[in-house]
Amino acid sequence: MKNARLFSTLAASLTAALALGVTLWPQSGPAFGQPTKDIKAPASKEKNLYERLGGVDAIALVVDDFVNNLAANPVINGNAAVKTALGKVSVPGLKFKLIAQISDASGGPYKYFGRTMKEAHTGMKITEKEWDETVKLLKGSLDKFHVPSKEQSDLIGAIAPMHDDIVGH
Numbered sequence: 001m002k003n004a005r006l007f008s009t010l011a012a013s014l015t016a017a018l019a020l021g022v023t024l025w026p027q028s029g030p031a032f033g034q035p036t037k038d039i040k041a042p043a044s045k046e047k048n049l050y051e052r053l054g055g056v057d058a059i060a061l062v063v064d065d066f067v068n069n070l071a072a073n074p075v076i077n078g079n080a081a082v083k084t085a086l087g088k089v090s091v092p093g094l095k096f097k098l099i100a101q102i103s104d105a106s107g108g109p110y111k112y113f114g115r116t117m118k119e120a121h122t123g124m125k126i127t128e129k130e131w132d133e134t135v136k137l138l139k140g141s142l143d144k145f146h147v148p149s150k151e152q153s154d155l156i157g158a159i160a161p162m163h164d165d166i167v168g169h
């Protein structure tokens with residue numbers, strides 16, 4: 001009985017809606033599941049830092065140059081523990097991880113998969129002077145490949161928070 005009343009209420013509402021011109025199914029337009037033309041594409045977003053840096057190829061050029069210079073630098077090699085670690089590490093592997101890390105930190109598609117910064121740098125007692133030298137070397141490589149100053153400071157800004165996990169452990 002209750003169901004019959006509910007049904008007749010629904011039927012009445014449906015009849016009223018149809019009378020008002022409400023259509024139950026699109027009469028024209030794209031097939032179900034197809035994109036409609038009248039849905040506007042989202043306004044083009046500002047480029048993220050990864051894109052502004054030039055993507056993975058540009059990042060790889062910078063990292064390659066930076067790590068080569070880091071491994072040959074007298075201030076960096078003045079720290080015996082760093083020198084030993086750099087002598088043992090796979091340099092191409094270190095470059096690969098850094099490329100992924102910079103991609104990750106700048107909004108790119110490649111995610112960092114290496115150790116945490118604390119894990120990777122503990123035991124070497126990296127000093128402020130060595131940190132500053134490293135940032136200087138990174139800047140030098142960014143300059144070499146004509147990365148604009150805005151992108152340089154955005155990238156260094158993305159790396160700066162890692163300082164406390166890298167220095168002094």
Ligand code: HEM
Binds near residue numbers: 085135
């Ligand atoms: C500027 C910020 C820095 C970043 C973003 C960075 C990033 C990294 C990354 C991603 C790794 C590889 C981690 C892994 O193998 O899982 C690594 C390893 C290493 N980093 Fe750094 N690093 C920075 C600063 C420094 C500094 C200042 C030094 C030395 C003065 C240094 C020396 C090393 C060494 C020697 C390794 C190899 C450690 C090992 O495998 O035993 N890094 N770093």
